[in-house]
Amino acid sequence: MNKKGFTLVEIIAVIALIGILAILITPNLIKILGDSTNRTMKVQEQELTEAGLLYLEDYCKNPLDGKRCPRTFTIDSNYKYSGEVSLNTLISNKYIDEVSLKNEVCTGCVIFTSNEAKAYLKCGESYETEGYICN
16 A cells, blocks of 8 residues: 555654643743743842942942932941832932833842841732832
């Protein structure tokens, strides 16, 4: 018998196998993409923290060119600073670039407690740092 092409049963079997593979692979791909977004935002939070620490250094600890520590900061007797600086302030003073996720501009801040810094970001409905407390 001279056979040219595939039978209908063979084509249906291949389509079924492709469908089963797609069903098995799709949830894993979605999970990988979600995890990469969270990892990216954690990196952004770390960069925001570092920018906030530079800002604290330049404006409060060792002021340069007449810069003054904002009123939002307090200092205790051990020279430990506490306060908050917004993401917009850091952007406008060129300590960090604008942060966005899925075409949504993020808002956020860096909270200082005894010279320790913690960054918080919120990007619309796409992402929010756990315990977001910025004003």
